[in-house]
Amino acid sequence: MSVKILLIAMLMLVSTLSYVHTQEQPAVTIQITPFENIILAVADVQPAAAEKSAELEDSLKTINQVLWDDLSFSGFFTLAGKSFYPPQAIVNPEQDIQYTSWEAIPFKVSFLTVGTLDISGGVLRADLKVYDMKQRKRILDQSFSGPRDQIRTIAHRWADVIVFNLTAGASEGIASTKIAYSSRRGNAKEIYTVDYDGYNAHPFTHNGSNNLFPNWAPDNSKLAFVSFRTGRPEINIYSYIDGSRLSFPMFNSLASTPSISPDGTHIAFDLRTTRPAGDTDIFISKLDGSDRRNITNNPALDTSPVWSPSGKQIAFSSSREGRGGQIFICDVDGSNVRRIVKEGGDAASPAWSPDGRWLAFQWKPHLSTNYDLFMADVAGGSIRQLTSGAGSNESPSWAPDGRHLAFQSNRNGGTHVYIMLLGDSNPRKITAQGSNTSPAWSGYFRRTTGN
Secondary structure, eight states: OOOOOOOOSOOOOOOBOTTSEEEEOOOOOOOOOTTOOOEEEEOOOEESSGGGTTTTHHHHHHHHHHHHHHHHHHSSOEEOOGGGSOSSOOSSHHHHOOHHHHHTSSSOOSEEEEEEEEEETTEEEEEEEEEETTTTEEEEEEEEEEEGGGHHHHHHHHHHHHHHHHTTTSOOOSTTOEEEEEEEETTEEEEEEEETTSOSOEESOOSSSBEEEEEEOTTSSEEEEEEOTTSSOEEEEEETTTOOEEOOOOTTEEEEEEEEOTTSSEEEEEEEEETTEEEEEEEEEETTSOSOEESOOOSSOEEEEEEOTTSSEEEEEEOTTSSSOEEEEEETTSOSOEESOOSOSEEEEEEEOTTSSEEEEEEEOTTOSSOEEEEEETTTOOEEEOOOSSSOEEEEEEOTTSSEEEEEEOTTSSOEEEEEETTOSSOEEOOOSSEEEEEEEOOOOOOBOOO
């Protein structure tokens, strides 16, 4: 399916995560026509030396599959089917790319990515390039290196470089992002993190209790979540970098659904006092729990706060207007409360898109038996349905590019985490073990340049 792209003004330098070294050439200006349909050919990465083909076989298979999947799922390109490519393998691009042969295939390829893979002393080196097939010249040239077990990371980083440059900065690429979620395996429910495509899942908590509702700090330096490790729900905030715990008070209350502010200095959460018994309201405090204030102060059930990208508003779910929850927005001081979903039913779990335009949420309209995902235009109020079919689809979380969502669903038996490109009717299931809920998509990770 053809995918149109929007453009941002200028290019920035691209690099990679600290554990994969990157070598890059001077930046090349890429001119792309606005709303151009980009047809991208993804030629298989080849062994740099034929005698190393057997040693590199598994790594080559992985990098080629991961790169194809990443670029396809980005939603920015039409990928040209490999069966149409000219048969010659591309090892030395300046010699091996036969432009006349490429022009003879049934469609006009806009860009071609090629590369070679080498290994020495157990360290892989990928030399990767992109060619503008209309101008017949190389426009991107980068090298990545790392141990064998980082071959997927190398593929992800190159996919993100391609997305960032060929969309003129419209997206930094999501291939290197991660998703946090709550996973029940046995008696405990721990917080896990996983690569966006479902690989490399690792437990983040190990306390043997129930841990719920993970939430990333905007710079990915921290994870906030709810833990029952003391026997009652309390907010926990941990460094994602070194695993240390940050100080946050218990409040002698039942606290849940934390949400760290866009500037990383404050946190919103819902809180219900137990002595005396009270209702649940939305509170905001500094990240250490100080300066706590109630911003809803309503006898109804107010839950699941989420910050607007500007940090000036809070969306939340509330039962204040009848049976079932509905989605509301207020200013951070609690003023200017307005309802977003006005059609009734039961709506919950709002998630604000990175551009601030949309609120995704789960909604069970009247007479429906399951939740589905919808998104509402914050300014105009129009609503679009995102999922349908068997099972319930809940707890949406936006990718940082604003084009993808993670969510939980029991559509295929059990509860698992899925990811989807908006408009795609076939979400990808990214968890396999346990019962998995409350996904939280990370932001872009900062890129560091190696030697």
